[in-house]
Amino acid sequence: MQTANLLPLVLVLAVVAYGLAYMRSRAVAAPLGGIRNLKALPFYYAARAALWCAIPALIVLAVWAGFEDKVIQGIVIASLPPDTWPESAGQASLILSQISNVAAGSLNPEFLPEHITGAASLLEAMQDKSGNFKAILVVLIAVLGATFAWTRVAPHINARKNVETTLRRIFFVCAALAVLTTAGIVFSVFLETLRFFDRVPITEFLFGTSWSPQTALRIDQIGSEGAFGVIPLFTGTLLISAIALLVAVPVGLLSAIYLSEYASKRMRSTVKPVLEMLAGIPTVVYGFFAALTVAPFIRDLAAIVGLEASSQSALAAGLVMGIMIVPFVSSLSDDVISAVPQTMRDGSLALGATQSETMKKVIFPAALPGIIGGILLAASRAIGETMIVVMAAGLAANLTANPLDSVTTVTVQIATLLVGDQEFDSAKTLSAFALGMLLFIVTLLLNVLALKIVRKYREQYD
Amino acid sequence: MTDQRSQAEIVRKSLKRRYRTERRFRLYGILAIFIALASLFILFADIISKGHTGFVKTTITLDVTLDSGMMYLDDPTDLDQWSSADFKAPIIAALQAQVPQAASAAEKRELGRFLGTFADSEIRDLLTKNPELLNTTQTIEFPTHDRVSVYVKHADNPQYSIKLSEQQQLWVDELLQKGIIDTSFNDVLFSRGDSREPANAGVLGAIVGSLLTMLVTLAISFPVGIAAAVYLEEFAPQNKLTDFIEVNINNLAAVPSIIFGLLGLAVFINLFGMPRSVPVVGGLVLALMTLPTIIISSRAAIKSVPPSIREAAEGVGASKMQVVLHHVVPLAMPGMLTGSIIGMAQALGETAPLLLIGMVAFIVDVPDGLFSSATVLPVQIYLWASSSEQGFVELASAAIMVLLTFMIIMNALAIWLRKRLERRW
Numbered sequence: 001m002q003t004a005n006l007l008p009l010v011l012v013l014a015v016v017a018y019g020l021a022y023m024r025s026r027a028v029a030a031p032l033g034g035i036r037n038l039k040a041l042p043f044y045y046a047a048r049a050a051l052w053c054a055i056p057a058l059i060v061l062a063v064w065a066g067f068e069d070k071v072i073q074g075i076v077i078a079s080l081p082p083d084t085w086p087e088s089a090g091q092a093s094l095i096l097s098q099i100s101n102v103a104a105g106s107l108n109p110e111f112l113p114e115h116i117t118g119a120a121s122l123l124e125a126m127q128d129k130s131g132n133f134k135a136i137l138v139v140l141i142a143v144l145g146a147t148f149a150w151t152r153v154a155p156h157i158n159a160r161k162n163v164e165t166t167l168r169r170i171f172f173v174c175a176a177l178a179v180l181t182t183a184g185i186v187f188s189v190f191l192e193t194l195r196f197f198d199r200v201p202i203t204e205f206l207f208g209t210s211w212s213p214q215t216a217l218r219i220d221q222i223g224s225e226g227a228f229g230v231i232p233l234f235t236g237t238l239l240i241s242a243i244a245l246l247v248a249v250p251v252g253l254l255s256a257i258y259l260s261e262y263a264s265k266r267m268r269s270t271v272k273p274v275l276e277m278l279a280g281i282p283t284v285v286y287g288f289f290a291a292l293t294v295a296p297f298i299r300d301l302a303a304i305v306g307l308e309a310s311s312q313s314a315l316a317a318g319l320v321m322g323i324m325i326v327p328f329v330s331s332l333s334d335d336v337i338s339a340v341p342q343t344m345r346d347g348s349l350a351l352g353a354t355q356s357e358t359m360k361k362v363i364f365p366a367a368l369p370g371i372i373g374g375i376l377l378a379a380s381r382a383i384g385e386t387m388i389v390v391m392a393a394g395l396a397a398n399l400t401a402n403p404l405d406s407v408t409t410v411t412v413q414i415a416t417l418l419v420g421d422q423e424f425d426s427a428k429t430l431s432a433f434a435l436g437m438l439l440f441i442v443t444l445l446l447n448v449l450a451l452k453i454v455r456k457y458r459e460q461y462d
Numbered sequence: 463m464t465d466q467r468s469q470a471e472i473v474r475k476s477l478k479r480r481y482r483t484e485r486r487f488r489l490y491g492i493l494a495i496f497i498a499l500a501s502l503f504i505l506f507a508d509i510i511s512k513g514h515t516g517f518v519k520t521t522i523t524l525d526v527t528l529d530s531g532m533m534y535l536d537d538p539t540d541l542d543q544w545s546s547a548d549f550k551a552p553i554i555a556a557l558q559a560q561v562p563q564a565a566s567a568a569e570k571r572e573l574g575r576f577l578g579t580f581a582d583s584e585i586r587d588l589l590t591k592n593p594e595l596l597n598t599t600q601t602i603e604f605p606t607h608d609r610v611s612v613y614v615k616h617a618d619n620p621q622y623s624i625k626l627s628e629q630q631q632l633w634v635d636e637l638l639q640k641g642i643i644d645t646s647f648n649d650v651l652f653s654r655g656d657s658r659e660p661a662n663a664g665v666l667g668a669i670v671g672s673l674l675t676m677l678v679t680l681a682i683s684f685p686v687g688i689a690a691a692v693y694l695e696e697f698a699p700q701n702k703l704t705d706f707i708e709v710n711i712n713n714l715a716a717v718p719s720i721i722f723g724l725l726g727l728a729v730f731i732n733l734f735g736m737p738r739s740v741p742v743v744g745g746l747v748l749a750l751m752t753l754p755t756i757i758i759s760s761r762a763a764i765k766s767v768p769p770s771i772r773e774a775a776e777g778v779g780a781s782k783m784q785v786v787l788h789h790v791v792p793l794a795m796p797g798m799l800t801g802s803i804i805g806m807a808q809a810l811g812e813t814a815p816l817l818l819i820g821m822v823a824f825i826v827d828v829p830d831g832l833f834s835s836a837t838v839l840p841v842q843i844y845l846w847a848s849s850s851e852q853g854f855v856e857l858a859s860a861a862i863m864v865l866l867t868f869m870i871i872m873n874a875l876a877i878w879l880r881k882r883l884e885r886r887w
Binding site: 066069070160179192253271274280293356385387415419 | 499512694706712735817
């Protein structure tokens, strides 16, 4: 039976267990003189039965469904005659897809070697068996769990405590999922990165100045060794992010200052949400705007001035990205500016300073650490942004600081290397994971630093 | 005394300059706000001006005589005749009847180029469903080819290049005057999946794909996010583990979205062997991505419930769990819902991680389940925007308008919920 069908079945069983345990607890309580002689309300006995029924069964189901395919595939591959065993992971996946296509009936078995058709029937049989066994096991565990809970409906047992402890543990697991996600990111990306460094030395990756991930398709091909130097990617990323920050920091900061110090309440309450809309627009929309409107515009403008601009210029991507992160800078700076105590403002104004002098000489220096923290957060956003650069920046890894040239970024390369089918043991594919690791580390460091600065600053005035 | 006067003098003299600086400073602020608002306005104006034509389709309506001799087909139910049948011939004949001056074979071929690539399959489908229509005359509406619709819609727009010869342009003008070629609301956009041909491409497949993906995301991230927030706010002991979890959540909120795509690729697809391009995997990845947002906003909502509520509940003998589940969570629910809707809106617009788990495939069929290949609205926009065919640009902008409409609705819902339900203590 399919996992998708088993899931509702387990839930139905849990509801049945709930109902049965509820009735049972009332039946137990009746001769004692009502439910107030039970240690817990009937609801808790029933809820405990439902939990006992569902949780173990769901765990077994999840584990089984997660590893079912891998295990079956391993057995099928092992069943092949030894001389046809695949030599590489790519070959293995090719054979496996052939086998599963035969099993699904979409490939005519007549033209295939016998060991493939044999494996296909084995695959089918295994899948059948696994499906049946899974269904039986899951239902059995659910029923056993419910039965156990049923026997434990007794007046002296405090079911409420059990239920509450279980719930608490479930809540804890949910909170710990964040740690699990981080661990998942670190381990999965880290392992692939290690495999990449087996092929390409880490020094070449970090300090190499040319990037062209095309590796040879065949061993006898010459001249397409592939170069994995990350420096042109990083300069490209930094160039675009720097342009973005050059737009976002002045615009965001000045509008935050105006809104918090000068604007009337009405203006503030209308302009602020409109500004925040900029942060809510999907990045693919910005990418579309950058690629189809801003980039051609800049190219034409440069042509009028007599300069030559690429149609995928870093400037276009940077400008649009800058607009996107304006609300980050402005809302974060708004927070820190309004956190500066009013007394400092009053003191400065009382001495005869104008509002702009108060702002520039008193409030801004006091808020500076927080503002820098906000800018760092915005920078980490800019570095990790993908869609705008995928659509508006180029693919060629040029080592240049000219904003009218086309550059590529770390995120663009990750996306292009991993879109479409790929085999998982080529340096080309693995390099995307190494880039991901680098991106993760850099943004993480920026964030940690920014949060530290912001927090330290906040403590000063609290 | 004189000293003081001279100081006052200095101040008075400098006042003019200082006020000027003050005015300039204010002006900078206004300018900054103006730039931000103007870019938002330009962005919307650009998308609307590019995309409004995407809601219009160009069609040719013809009285087609389904002549069996012309099609080399005498029995539509006989599948063997299909491969050799010419379904296009009657359409061209009907078109030629409207443009009598195009008589030569070459000119007829030119006329045939007005039709969309799938015009003949429309006749074929019609005859499959209704074999009795053979040798009758039917009024049928065909989508025009991209070059005709570009000419009809964008003849005076320099950004489009017209790919019709002068002769063809004259014919199209004539057909337009006769009302044979006409424009109407593009219902195809909302009733079909993707296609290689702009005239046959729609966003329905992408919308359904987005809905399925969001369903998975919501089903996972909402309960898990709330449970995590409840644990951290109400139950978590003050220890290193709790601190570690909190730091993790805050950092995850700032991890670039494409990294979640790498995680999905490495864990769900490679490790667990889940299929590519399906809403389940997309939904899982987006759920992990939105989880921190939901946890953080739910914690804020729980924090805003005053302690007096908890104390009162505890005072009448409720257990800690009862206090939380019966009182705190229901009171915090509006805030939690608001945060979740905003998180879902973010997930709806997310593209990058879905590229990595294969949701960029070219998929014609409207997905019919959580495990069928699908694409989502933002990815569809990306695909169309990077297509070389001119007709897809306006479709991409039209799809952007659809996406933005969804997002505006979700955000409006969040604001409405907050205004309507949130209690100030």
